[in-house]
Amino acid sequence: xxxxxxxxxxxxxxxxxxxxxxxxxxxxxxxxxxxxxxxxxxxxxxxxxxxxxxxxxxxxxxxxxxxxxxxxxxxxxxxxxxxxxxxxxxxxxxxxxxxxxxxxxxxxxxxxxxxxxxxxxxxxxxxxxxxxxxxxxxxxxxxxxxxxxxxxxxxxxxxxxxxxxxxxxxxxxxxxxxxxxxxxxxxxxxxxxxxxxxxxxxxxxxxxxxxxxxxxxxxxxxxxxxxxxxxxxxxxxxxxxxxxxxxxxxxxxxxxxxxxxxxxxxxxxxxxxxxxxxxxxxxxxxxxxxxxxxxxxxxxxxxxxxxxxxxxxxxxxxxxxxxxxxxxxxxxxxxxxxxxxxxxxxxxxxxxxxxxxxxxxxxxxxxxxxxxxxxxxxxxxxxxxxxx
Amino acid sequence: xxxxxxxxxxxxxxxxxxxxxxxxxxxxxxxxxxxxxxxxxxxxxxxxxxxxxxxxxxxxxxxxxxxxxxxxxxxxxxxxxxxxxxxxxxxxxxxxxxxxxxxxxxxxxxxxxxxxxxxxxxxxxxxxxxxxxxxxxxxxxxxxxxxxxxxxxxxxxxxxxxxxxxxxxxxxxxxxxxxxxxxxxxxxxxxxxxxxxxxxxxxxxxxxxxxxxxxxxxxxxxxxxxxxxxxxxxxxxxxxxxxxxxxxxxxxxxxxxxxxxxxxxxxxxxxxxxxxxxxxxxxxxxxxxxxxxxxxxxxxxxxxxxxxxxxxxxxxxxxxxxxxxxxxxxxxxxxxxxxxxxxxxxxxxxxxxxxxxxxxxxxxxxxxxxxxxxxxxxxxxxxxxxxx
Numbered sequence: 001x002x003x004x005x006x007x008x009x010x011x012x013x014x015x016x017x018x019x020x021x022x023x024x025x026x027x028x029x030x031x032x033x034x035x036x037x038x039x040x041x042x043x044x045x046x047x048x049x050x051x052x053x054x055x056x057x058x059x060x061x062x063x064x065x066x067x068x069x070x071x072x073x074x075x076x077x078x079x080x081x082x083x084x085x086x087x088x089x090x091x092x093x094x095x096x097x098x099x100x101x102x103x104x105x106x107x108x109x110x111x112x113x114x115x116x117x118x119x120x121x122x123x124x125x126x127x128x129x130x131x132x133x134x135x136x137x138x139x140x141x142x143x144x145x146x147x148x149x150x151x152x153x154x155x156x157x158x159x160x161x162x163x164x165x166x167x168x169x170x171x172x173x174x175x176x177x178x179x180x181x182x183x184x185x186x187x188x189x190x191x192x193x194x195x196x197x198x199x200x201x202x203x204x205x206x207x208x209x210x211x212x213x214x215x216x217x218x219x220x221x222x223x224x225x226x227x228x229x230x231x232x233x234x235x236x237x238x239x240x241x242x243x244x245x246x247x248x249x250x251x252x253x254x255x256x257x258x259x260x261x262x263x264x265x266x267x268x269x270x271x272x273x274x275x276x277x278x279x280x281x282x283x284x285x286x287x288x289x290x291x292x293x294x295x296x297x298x299x300x301x302x303x304x305x306x307x308x309x310x311x312x313x314x315x316x317x318x319x320x321x322x323x324x325x326x327x328x329x330x331x332x333x334x335x336x337x338x339x340x341x342x343x344x345x346x347x348x349x350x351x352x353x354x355x356x357x358x359x360x361x362x363x364x365x366x367x368x369x370x371x372x373x374x375x376x377x378x379x380x381x382x383x384x385x386x387x388x
Numbered sequence: 389x390x391x392x393x394x395x396x397x398x399x400x401x402x403x404x405x406x407x408x409x410x411x412x413x414x415x416x417x418x419x420x421x422x423x424x425x426x427x428x429x430x431x432x433x434x435x436x437x438x439x440x441x442x443x444x445x446x447x448x449x450x451x452x453x454x455x456x457x458x459x460x461x462x463x464x465x466x467x468x469x470x471x472x473x474x475x476x477x478x479x480x481x482x483x484x485x486x487x488x489x490x491x492x493x494x495x496x497x498x499x500x501x502x503x504x505x506x507x508x509x510x511x512x513x514x515x516x517x518x519x520x521x522x523x524x525x526x527x528x529x530x531x532x533x534x535x536x537x538x539x540x541x542x543x544x545x546x547x548x549x550x551x552x553x554x555x556x557x558x559x560x561x562x563x564x565x566x567x568x569x570x571x572x573x574x575x576x577x578x579x580x581x582x583x584x585x586x587x588x589x590x591x592x593x594x595x596x597x598x599x600x601x602x603x604x605x606x607x608x609x610x611x612x613x614x615x616x617x618x619x620x621x622x623x624x625x626x627x628x629x630x631x632x633x634x635x636x637x638x639x640x641x642x643x644x645x646x647x648x649x650x651x652x653x654x655x656x657x658x659x660x661x662x663x664x665x666x667x668x669x670x671x672x673x674x675x676x677x678x679x680x681x682x683x684x685x686x687x688x689x690x691x692x693x694x695x696x697x698x699x700x701x702x703x704x705x706x707x708x709x710x711x712x713x714x715x716x717x718x719x720x721x722x723x724x725x726x727x728x729x730x731x732x733x734x735x736x737x738x739x740x741x742x743x744x745x746x747x748x749x750x751x752x753x754x755x756x757x758x759x760x761x762x763x764x765x766x767x768x769x770x771x772x773x774x775x776x
Contacts, residue, residue: 055516058520069638074631076651077766081450082452082465082467096485096488243462244453
């Protein structure tokens with residue numbers, strides 16, 4: 001089974017560029033990824049691309065071939081859609097295809113154009129990641145759904161809004177030096193607590209922003225990297241994908257994410273490691289409570305204890321297991337279809353000592369990226385390791 | 389490398405059921421597929437599902453987990469979108485995953501709800517499979533794009549509308565005994581020529597209908613089928629995927645489909661056969677001209693000769709290489725996301741002597757299914773063979 005190397009990564013700045021199309025954004029990200037990798041575009045065997053709401057935000061489906069074109073690649077292209085985990089599942093499939101031995105070089109990534117819809121329009125478009133018949137028509141939006149999960153968490157395990165606020169503060173701190181982040185601005189706990197409420201207990205600063213952006217990865221087989229003398233010290237050594245019932249009311253727990261647990265266990269087992277080996281992680285913090293549920297599902301924190309992890313400094317940049325050193329979805333931004341691939345890009349740069357925050361984890365060899373769709377009806381986890 | 393067996397197939401009737409959701413349709417198709425296969429739902433390792441326009445027709449993205457639920461399956465689920473080739477690419481990925489050895493049983497398929505949009509609404513939704521900036525905004529619709537391809541074909545290689553009419557007549561004839569077909573009604577060449585013009589030279593009877601429907605396949609590894617004594621005499625022995633520039637004006641030829649050729653060559657090579665070994669085929673005849681371009685790209689007919697294939701009886705049910713014995717998209721219907729998987733279902737049933745039209749190909753051992761997206765910016769080809 002061939003090892004999967006991350007030969008190059010590219011990210012547009014995440015933010016508010018409503019005039020730019022997703023093909024424009026993905027083209028830019030892919031140029032950076034190819035330039036860094038030293039891989040020839042003509043060697044690409046396929047394009048695996050995640051996008052969530054292109055039909056609604058730019059009247060554009062069938063984005064696979066369009067993105068191959070934007071990247072200057074002539075190869076079969078597939079678009080993956082799994083809500084906010086769209087490019088996470090693209091990465092998962094890419095890993096399987098390279099291991100399979102059929103493909104040596106894949107361009108993997110995603111993009112999303114959102115801000116042109118405005119905040120209300122984007123919120124409405126995001127709602128199609130929930131069950132239209134049983135959730136959306138009853139008035140559920142994603143802030144509302146995650147607020148329910150936060151309330152259930154507080155009721156079951158304790159905790160309060162101030163605990164969540166520390167997560168937002170931490171992620172904003174982490175983004176300060178990340179030039180690709182949407183917000184490079186520190187905030188205080190008080191800012192979070194005093195921000196306008198979105199859906200109790202979550203306020204504006206508990207929520208990730210609406211973002212435009214793209215991420216691209218050039219993944220290669222180990223043998224290709226060796227033959228072509230590609231400098232690719234980081235490998236994806238574990239992949240996992242989990243699923244759950246779509247609607248919150250069909251779940252056994254509101255305050256747990258079994259799909260993330262399933263994906264994590266599969267990825268750990270696949271990599272031959274366990275949670276104790278993880279030096280840092282990028283997890284899907286679309287809302288502050290989501291980071292809590294994620295680190296518990298991934299066994300980085302025990303059930304019921306994740307709520308204090310940021311507050312008590314266990315997951316801050318100088319903590320035991322830094323979480324979201326990139327700034328996370330909260331501060332770095334969340335162009336939906338790009339997020340999963342962007343997490344892989346951030347982890348790779350951090351591990352390769354090429355990230356503004358690499359100094360926080362100088363001896364790190366092993367990390368993970370966790371990407372989630374909807375209220376975690378879909379999840380992927382990838383373990384990355386320094387192998388050279 | 390494990391062989392991929394088709395253990396069970398399920399199809400809803402294709403047609404006009406605007407009140408039914410895609411989850412309802414896919415649930416029904418999956419029941420039939422599981423019942424036929426004898427495979428336990430609890431053995432399913434993943435769900436690979438194709439859907440094209442759910443965002444527009446039922447305000448529903450993230451359909452992967454929803455469809456796993458509808459099928460009674462607890463497994464990670466991914467939605468693939470490649471326009472009209474959406475479930476073709478799902479099948480292609482499923483084949484790779486089973487060969488990889490990581491997955492033993494996959495539920496693969498697709499669904500589309502379209503008729504609730506009405507003909508004009510569905511035509512507008514279908515347009516998102518073309519390039520929004522450079523084609524759709526200039527007024528291109530799919531009937532218009534295929535009409536351009538037909539005009540280019542006539543100009544380059546000759547032929548006339550009456551030649552295309554024979555394709556529609558043939559496919560309607562083939563659907564007469566297919567109880568899942570949208571139209572079980574014979575038509576004459578005159579009917580095609582006298583039908584309202586849609587976009588010159590194509591008329592109403594050159595065009596596939598707007599359809600609702602779903603298709604489901606239970607695919608297993610050879611070892612799983614053997615261990616569980618599953619009766620699965622048909623295997624997918626070759627897979628191929630091709631890509632092309634999205635917009636017609638960026639192509640070298642209007643009247644050829646290089647993406648289909650690329651997919652076909654890959655699938656033939658993968659199966660270790662060539663076009664001469666194909667006993668019959670299901671090809672993507674969204675318009676009559678599309679069948680001509682497909683059989684030429686797949687080397688079933690030489691370039692410039694496919695136009696006479698139906699007229700001269702080479703591709704009729706009693707011809708040398710029957711094409712679209714199911715009735716094809718033209719008469720069987722084209723619920724976009726379901727089409728690729730439904731073609732695999734039809735070919736499997738035909739090869740297994742379980743189809744109303746199996747008598748037309750009593751000694752057939754080898755066939756193919758060709759699925760295309762947009763104006764063939766995406767294509768998949770699968771070779772199926774009787775292996776037991």
